[in-house]
Amino acid sequence: MNLHEYIKPLEKDDLDSFAARCGTSAGQLKQVAYGNRRPSAGLSICIERESKGSVVCEQLRPDIDWAYLRSTPGNSSQAA
Template sequence: MTLSEYLKTMDKERLEAFANRCGTSVGQLRQVAYGNRRASAGLAVSLDRETGGVIACESQRPDIDWAYLRHKTA
């Protein structure tokens, strides 16, 4: 599922709450969803977290080596 498809499943209230949980605005989410802006690394992580992995950070920022971060041990 793409971010734009995901956002279309929500009514205005749910979309506002989702944006707040992601630490951004609905407008910024739409800009990212439609390819007008690139998600920051932080927003990509928030989208992954808040969607339970439906919108994976890898899909928003394929230029980042997420595999390294996901498998890093302390």
């Protein structure tokens, strides 16, 4: 699922809440969802976390080697 598909059905209050949990604004999320802005690596991580994995970092920022980062010792997926 991409970010646009994820946020499209959200009511305004839910979108605002999601954006706040991601540390950004609803407007910024819409800019990212429509492809007008590229999210930072940090925002990509927040979006994945707050969407409970529905929107993944690899989809948001395919230019980053997320596979390497996910396999690095000390990350939450290997610590569990």
